Amino acid sequence: MPIALDVAGAVELQRRWRACRGLTPRVFPIQALLELLIDDIRAMRKQGRTDAQICRIIEQATARHIRPQDIQAVCAQADVCSAPGGGIQLEA
Numbered sequence: 001m002p003i004a005l006d007v008a009g010a011v012e013l014q015r016r017w018r019a020c021r022g023l024t025p026r027v028f029p030i031q032a033l034l035e036l037l038i039d040d041i042r043a044m045r046k047q048g049r050t051d052a053q054i055c056r057i058i059e060q061a062t063a064r065h066i067r068p069q070d071i072q073a074v075c076a077q078a079d080v081c082s083a084p085g086g087g088i089q090l091e092a
Contacts, residue, residue, distance in 0.1 A: 030066060033058075034074040041071060 005013065015025055034041065037058075044054055051068035058066050 030064070030070055031074055033062075034066075034071060035078070038074065038078055041075065 018025060028036070041054055044057075045051075051071045054071060055066045055068055058064070
């Protein structure tokens with residue numbers, strides 16, 4: 001049976017793995033973090049959340065400033081998102 005880990009378990013595994021190797025914790029630049037969250041961002045947009053609202057949620061969780069433009073740039077690069085209430089509207 002395949003092993004499945006939730007996000008917290010995966011993060012803890014990576015933290016311990018890096019510590020055993022004498023490495024510091026992995027740090028994600030904003031763009032990489034948003035790329036990891038792209039499916040969730042897309043789902044929140046479909047629920048009617050704006051990029052500004054999504055930024056506030058991320059900021060509350062991370063205490064890091066994220067701009068709607070950061071989300072829009074990652075979504076445009078991934079060519080997967082359209083935003084209600086502002087953001088990039090992709091054409092078919």
